Amino acid sequence: MKQDVRILLLGEPKVGKTSLIMSLVGEEFPEEVPSRAEEITIPADVTPEKVPTHIVDYSEKEQSDKVLKDEIIKVERRMSDFDMKFSSSQANVVCVVYDVTNEDTIDKIRTKWIPLVNGDAEKGNKIPIILVGNKSDLRCGSSMETILPIMNQFSEIETCVECSAKNLKNISELFYYAQKAVLHPTAPLYDPEDKQLKPLCVRALSRIFYISDQDNDRILSDTELNRFQKSCFGNPLAPQALEDVKTVVWKNTSDGVQDNGLTLNGFLFLNTLFIQRGRHETTWTILRKFGYHDNLELTDDYLYPELRVPVGSTTELNQQGHQFLQQLFDKYDEDKDSALSPSELRNLFCVCPYMPWGAEVYMTVATTDDGYITNHGYLCQWTLSAYLDIHRCLEHLGYLGYPILTEQQSQTSAITVTRDREVDLEKCQTQRSVFLCKVIGPRGTGKTAFLQAFVGRNVEKTVNPSSAFSPYAINTVQVSKQEKYLILKEVDVEAEFLKASDASCDVACLMYDTGDPHSFDYCASIYKQHYMESNIPCVLVASKVDLSEVKQLHGMTPAEFCYKHRLPPPLPFSSLFLDSSSKSIYTRLAWAAMYPHLNGSDMSNTSFWLRVALGSAVVAVLGFAIYRAAVRLK
Template identity: 35%
Template sequence: MRLMILGVFLVWGGWCSTDLMARAAAGNALSGGVTGVRIVVVGDRGTGKSSLICTAATDAFPTNAPPVLPPTRLPEDFYPDRVPLTIIDTSSRVEDSGKLGEELRRADAVVLTYACDQPATLDRLSTFWLPELRRLEVKVPVIVVGCKLDLRDEHQQISLDDVMTPIMHQFREIETCIECSAFKLIQVPEVFYYAQKAVLHPTAPLFDQETQTLKPRCVRALKRIFILCDHDRDGALSDAELNDFQVKCFNAPLQPSEIVGVKRVVQEKLPEGVSEHGLTLTGFLFLHALFIEKGRLETTWTVLRKFGYDNDIKLAESLIPSSFKRSPDQSVELTNEAIEYLKGIFDLFDADGDGALRSSEIDDLFSTAPECPWNEAPYKDAAEKTALGGLSLDGFLSQWALMTLLDPARTLENLIYIGYPGDPSSAIRVTKTRRYNRKKQQSDRNVFQCLVFGPKKAGKSALLNSFLGRPFSDTYSSTTDERYAVNIVDQHGGVKKTLVLQEIPEDGVKKMLVKKESLAACDMAVFVHDSSDESSWKRATELLVEVASHGEITGFEVPCLIVAAKDDLDPCSMAIQDSTRVSQDMGIEAPIPISTKLGDFNNIFRRIVNAAEHPHLSIPETEAGRNRKQYHRLVNRSLMFVSAIVGLAAYRVYAARKNASS
């Protein structure tokens, strides 16, 4: 909640018995890793900027302050948070506007001054300074400071609340308004304390000024903290649990009378905030909203930071394993331990027991994470859904498999958010390299990534849709971005493998192949063409050669299959003959005919997985590749011949010398 400070007292008055928590927080609040705060002071000429800074640094009013001070540093022990401050004075002259802009872009917070005895400078806040800050895209907290409080005309007393409220509604970047007097030493240290506080304990991530409520991400983080502190899982913090929470966060226990006082404050305002077992989640959230409304943001920030949250209300990067040592042709998968945990989570949140997680149940599952990770591409609509729109267990596990393949750090982060009990690093494993698997002629992977290539209108999207059990549609919609589809494929013997299909738009192939390692992580490549269209086949052939050549040159060869789509249409005899010849020449399986319209898939998905499981097979060889191999064989033979000649000559020299010496 933004503060408006009048004279020497706070508008919101006193506090209740829960003040103990706030007092403890004031001395122990964490700085969120901030090593220093840079505050830039701006305002009209003559509003008292330099005098304000001098007085804050020396605790004495300067008799002859220079027009613009050099950078002023307040030591780390100046305020309780023990973070040093650097205060930058600025000139308001037009000719210095360039330098002013540079300083503002480097600011962590801005102190914007006006003179209490000059009403025109107050008007300039909304007519010039605040719009100027927006024009310069200065997106940091602003502290509005009325200087020279001692010079205000006693007959023209105004209410700061009445004057500033409309401005604060218009300019939400204003964090605090305060009036002070450098000459009378009134509230000068408070100015920079609130500026520092706005940086270390910002309001914006926690509180919505419009609705006067906690922001969703803040609620989610506090809910997770509540659950972690609710050791007996009875939905309430008992007196012992509340005291443990207090000690962990503030290094100070609560006395029994103080615990009673905390619960009484909550119960008077919100009866459901306290149950027979203790403080409920509703009450816990209410307390934090109350602290923020009273300007005690450091209390909530201390709690969040004690549990590892950063200023974005996300777990700090240092808490999430993010360095996975692996070569380009290795992938990352969930371990069996993690999969079993996720199966339990699925059952726990399947509230209606229908074997599927609906959107509301998924939201509930991720209600302790900053947001549901699957609401946006590439995860949105990437897995199969039931007839009622929910995720089956296979669909649920598929989503996790896809996220682990593409962004393992994000998987670990979300496992932590939903309460994974073990070491996060035990939840994933790095697979063997594809080169190793080719040598062993068997892949140990459980998740296979298949790139789907083909010209426009070949049937790539229809293939992905059918993989997700979606009905065929005659409506054509061009895919412009990479798209994923993930599902479980049942193999022989009841073995389940996860297949990830990634559709590559025709226009994106060249851009993708610019990177040397673009095929490294790929287990399979499928080339789809319209079997009724000769031009479609010709383009698919070009793409096949491009991809195969790239693999031969980079050493990341990929097993390939050709899919002849739209088998329900009249076939193009030339395309059939040519595709058969090409597959034979390149040493791969003959084209697989399918019809997504008729639902005839010819076991295509199982065949893709089978080919991926045996990575030494189905690798195409281009004519250029064969020529390179033949050339290398000739070179090697020549080298062997030369080595033999050199060896024979050396032996003859040795023998001649030996005979001569004897």
């Protein structure tokens, strides 16, 4: 909403512009009237809308045309989005005053004053005008019969008020309507020539309807209407008032009421009726409650509430965020199969101006055999969004109506900011539930297969061939009887030189190909460059153990390297055999991330390493033997 309102009074000499201002301020008709009143500021606390109001008088005798132009011409116009910007010396609204007893002053409205104010302005970007008929105490009848054709001719005319500066009739109402024209403008909402809501208004009200339709049946029931009414206006409607509203809609639209509830068309009609009857402040109250600015776009304050995330801290969805998102899932899972089909996902995000999730989501989270996002995968994707890009996550929660539906101040109440990782290390414990693992290795090592196996897929049998590549995979694992989210991010050491920021994570998974003699050398180099002196735990994974193993050309074997650097021995992995031993790798990664201070120190004795190394070798040999036996049986 605007910070203040500036009202400029124009009109022919002697119509009573200055008298109106003096009568408003002094609450009595002035015996002596100056040729022009000085600018007057009315404090916010004495105005109906609680907004400071500046009233500016104009005198043709004292002021030049240039001064007048400076008052009424906007410096900046942004017609595409109705974002009207004013300098401190410009009029937000113009009151054109005429003498109800003088036909010539009425004619000048059409021929002189309106062209002067909006002559060069394009449709939709005109300064609102209030017509003011002064000296009504001197005329028995009304001037409205003469004024109506002018109002019909010029769409920027908001209303006409007949008043009397002498007996104070409608003086306060005049300035109330002027305030209203600025604070609750008609122009962004309604096209008076077409007699219908403008497209941006329809888009905004449609979003509000879909958010308020909590059971997704495309109808606002009495319960939903009352919750909407209470959210916007503080109180629910009385039962009879609710019936009266639906009756008005039913009588005027063919499909506005269905199953005793309000449809989208009925909701739009109701707001059109508010505007046509001069109650556009009702529609603006609704729009602003749901985060809209005068340009009918959601405000930055609404979409991007301030959230301070110190260096070393991360962001996670808390229980309240999870609860909201689960309710949203349940609402749009129409067939109740615990998965969202592409059409159900589109419906869920229909209140957003764009689709937040691209095709890569189908490679990032768990899906059904049909390629639908599971309930678990849906929550994982939101967890990933909150961790990687909290501001975009807050934006999407705002579009989905989180603050309104949860009755919270902002989306930040759905987020927990974790404490600094360094503090976790000092205290040897963490309260985090989301951990990032960088999966680093040469191209062709099998990193993509490793990520897809984490979400239960064979990379060679991608459920959705049109899926875009995703460097991420996210799922949950059990660590010390606690469910934790583990994010895997694939990093090719050949594709990018690892900077410190690229290497940063909660745990590093260094992967090498047992069939490529140069593969381990990359991992050893990365470890020495980034992790040897850091407090980031590392786990080595030997991939493609179902194939013949070759000697690594590094100078020492991977097992010897791990022993030298006090690392756990390489863990064997094959995408062909996703058994418990393969899946335990992900638990091991999450365990290392959750307890980085241990970093293998509990597994430092020689006999332990020999047992684990021997066990790993046995697993690899068994895996290869099983693979060959399976091939023979085909």
